[in-house]
Amino acid sequence: MANTMDRRRLLSTAVLGGAGIAGATALGSLAPEAAFAAEPVKIAPGAPDPNFAEGRVTSITGSVVLLAGSDGALHRIQVTNGTSIWKFQPTTFDKLTKGDGMYVRGVRLPDGTLAADSLWANIVNLTAHIASVGRNVLYLDHHGKRLIGHVVPGTTAAVYNGTPAISDVSLLKVGGHVQVIGAWHPDTNEISIATVYAAN
Amino acid sequence: MAAVTGEVSWFCCGSAWGPCASTGRGACGTCTSGNFQHAWPNTSAACLAITRPDVCGTSLSRRTCGFTHYTTNLCNGARVGTAIADCGPQTDLFCGERACCGSACGTNRIIDLTPAAYSAIASLSTGLRPCSVDTV
Missing domain, CATH: 2.40.50.140 (Nucleic acid-binding proteins)
Structure with missing residues (x-):
């Protein structure tokens, strides 16, 4: 069998x-x-x-x-x-x-x-808050350290309060709390964002 | 304790690489990513004052370091037993959040597992799953 x-x-x-x-x-x-x-x-x-x-x-x-x-x-x-x-x-x-x-x-x-x-x-699962937002990049504060989160168009997904994942990250707000599943760029403070979960 | 339904995620602790390297051994001082352990939002009054599941309408019993919970992934029925090693998740930051697999849903973050424990019931890349948590 x-x-x-x-x-x-x-x-x-x-x-x-x-x-x-x-x-x-x-x-x-x-x-x-x-x-x-x-x-x-x-x-x-x-x-x-x-x-x-x-x-x-x-x-x-x-x-x-x-x-x-x-x-x-x-x-x-x-x-x-x-x-x-x-x-x-x-x-x-x-x-x-x-x-x-x-x-x-x-x-x-x-x-x-x-x-x-x-x-x-290189997988990471981080809770952080958004310090600032740039073009295809989120600047994140995580345990008092700054991380640069790269948004990868066509791959990065955003989940807003449990709704189905979408590719539009423009609803993310500076100061908002997020959970990020991503891939660390070894030996840097940068990650590529696979999925970002946004809090209320 | 009757089974509580909610959401489960994972977190790293102990010796680690990358952004996890700064996370430490958790509130109980024993947390290790490779062990079957978890964070619970009500390990003490000080812990509960941070995590505040009550703000989201979720009541969780006080359980201290070393207490065992059993978490079931509602997407596939897989179950893992883990011991408390840290305080968390911060439930109130994601109040009302809902994760579903078809009709199986969980609302509010109630438990975080170590990578070893989470990966025993789900892929780490899923990040968040609906779950039930009980004590037997």
């Missing part, structure tokens, strides 16, 4: 067998929302999750990414053809670069490698 094959077997087979996964279609969707519903979570509340890693990319060799965790840990990440990759938007493995910040969820293999199920590069 292909649909009942769990992701651990799927990913382990793909990784250990050295073969790429020919896409998720044959085994059912691995789209994030479906994938996250597929397995119950068994980690104790409060505990570290061994199937999760974060850090900065120190090298990329073949399909293996090495991460230097912010806590000093080192992580070996195996990316497969079934890995869902986000970097400002859904993207492909070749867009990852050394220096990217990263969150990874996957399956820990016996040798300690994390077989990536989903990978988010």
